[in-house]
Amino acid sequence: MKYSESLKKNRDFQHVYRHGTSQSNRYLVMYVLENQYNKNRLGISVSKKVGNSVVRHRVTRLIRESYRLNETAFDRNLDIVVIARPSAKGRSFREIESALLHLAGKHHIKGEKNEKISY
Numbered sequence: 224m225k226y227s228e229s230l231k232k233n234r235d236f237q238h239v240y241r242h243g244t245s246q247s248n249r250y251l252v253m254y255v256l257e258n259q260y261n262k263n264r265l266g267i268s269v270s271k272k273v274g275n276s277v278v279r280h281r282v283t284r285l286i287r288e289s290y291r292l293n294e295t296a297f298d299r300n301l302d303i304v305v306i307a308r309p310s311a312k313g314r315s316f317r318e319i320e321s322a323l324l325h326l327a328g329k330h331h332i333k334g335e336k337n338e339k340i341s342y
Contacts, residue, residue, distance in 0.1 A: 227294055230266030230302060239266070239304045246329040250314060251286070252306040253326040263297060265290055266304040274312050282307045282319070289320035296324075298332045 230236060243256030258264065267286050269279040286305050290297075297303075305326075311319065327333040 225294065227263040227265050230264045230304065235302065236266055236268070236304055239302045243302065244330065246326050248322050248325055250308055250311040250319060250322040251326055252308065253330060254304040255330045255332055256302045257300055258302045261299060263294070263299060263301045263303060268304065269307040272309045273307055278312055282311050285316050285319040286323065289316070289323045293320070293324060296333050297327060298334055301332060
């Protein structure tokens with residue numbers, strides 16, 4: 224994540240939950256709040272309802288990689304918290320990536336001038 228870092232502190236997550244806006248779709252919920260830094264901070268939350276630790280970690284990696292490959296398409300100065308819903312269990316990378324980009328569009332945080340990086 225070239226332009227971003229992770230949200231790690233509970234108080235940072237709670238601040239985004241309380242003061243940010245949320246949008247959701249079938250697989251993910253996304254909270255967004257502007258910050259005073261010149262970079263995005265990404266937090267990912269996957270509860271035990273999604274599955275055991277192996278399943279939760281896989282979903283976390285899919286979300287993080289989806290964001291990393293598309294991070295140039297996101298606006299700057301944002302705290303983003305992504306919460307995986309139980310229906311995200313067993314989904315492919317493309318489904319999770321599509322859900323993440325759909326939520327970015329609903330939040331209007333996806334810059335139109337930037338494009339997706341393909342490898």
